Amino acid sequence: MARVIAIANQKGGVGKTTTTISLGAALSELGVRVLLVDMDAQGTLSIALGVQEVEKTMYDVLRDADRHIEDILIPTVTNCDLAPSNMHLAGAEVELINEPGREFILKSKLNPIDTRYDYILIDCPPSLGVLTLNAFTAAGEVLIPVQAHYLAFRGMQLLLTTIFKVKGRLNPDLEVMGILPTFYDKRTRHSQEVAEQLRERYGENVIDIPIPATIKFADTTTAGESILTYSSSSPAAGAYRRLAREVHNGKAN
Numbered sequence: 001m002a003r004v005i006a007i008a009n010q011k012g013g014v015g016k017t018t019t020t021i022s023l024g025a026a027l028s029e030l031g032v033r034v035l036l037v038d039m040d041a042q043g044t045l046s047i048a049l050g051v052q053e054v055e056k057t058m059y060d061v062l063r064d065a066d067r068h069i070e071d072i073l074i075p076t077v078t079n080c081d082l083a084p085s086n087m088h089l090a091g092a093e094v095e096l097i098n099e100p101g102r103e104f105i106l107k108s109k110l111n112p113i114d115t116r117y118d119y120i121l122i123d124c125p126p127s128l129g130v131l132t133l134n135a136f137t138a139a140g141e142v143l144i145p146v147q148a149h150y151l152a153f154r155g156m157q158l159l160l161t162t163i164f165k166v167k168g169r170l171n172p173d174l175e176v177m178g179i180l181p182t183f184y185d186k187r188t189r190h191s192q193e194v195a196e197q198l199r200e201r202y203g204e205n206v207i208d209i210p211i212p213a214t215i216k217f218a219d220t221t222t223a224g225e226s227i228l229t230y231s232s233s234s235p236a237a238g239a240y241r242r243l244a245r246e247v248h249n250g251k252a253n
Contacts, residue, residue, distance in 0.1 A: 018145075043087065062096065216230060
């Protein structure tokens with residue numbers, strides 16, 4: 001069965017999509033099978049992988065009981081398969097409110113294919129709505145990217161409380177894989193202090209592999225690549241490769 005990892009933080013701009021792509025690509029380099037699921041109505045994951053115009057998306061999978069996730073899968077340059085999304089997914093937040101068992105829809109769609117993949121990475125929207133709850137109910141682990149900035153702490157407790165509630169009410173197997181510092185600049189005292197505060201507050205939950213800040217992340221989106229191919233020898237690519245090894249060896253927790 002696949003390890004299903006939700007990559008989440010209700011704060012935007014913290015590197016969720018970058019982490020989904022880069023970790024997926026790095027895991028793929030290790031020879032494992034990876035599926036990336038775009039659960040953000042902004043479709044950032046899909047766009048970053050060069051996928052913009054598609055006929056069917058995760059919206060159709062979630063709203064149509066007869067639509068299988070296999071029907072929408074697209075191969076990508078990262079050697080990962082992609083379940084794409086676009087702005088239509090925003091409607092699902094409202095439309096699923098009165099749906100019986102609405103929190104379990106994604107899980108039911110992933111179950112038939114969980115033996116096809118070793119890892120399923122879910123890029124969550126920057127909110128704690130129905131789509132994110134679906135991701136948490138389907139996942140076994142949550143990876144939380146956190147920007148190395150003082151404002152990164154805002155909302156963290158709410159996110160962790162939500163994960164705890166989902167674990168208690170919907171998914172007893174859910175665990176926090178770890179908190180991943182992103183956009184880290186080792187040259188600045190600010191980044192160093194934020195990283196230290198994260199460790200003081202959240203202890204062993206903080207993954208000791210800070211992802212370096214680099215303008216190349218923005219360039220990868222334009223190129224439709226991951227940092228691992230766009231700038232293979234960069235410190236950021238190296239950090240994600242190290243993270244992938246830790247995840248695959250069960251040490252990133």
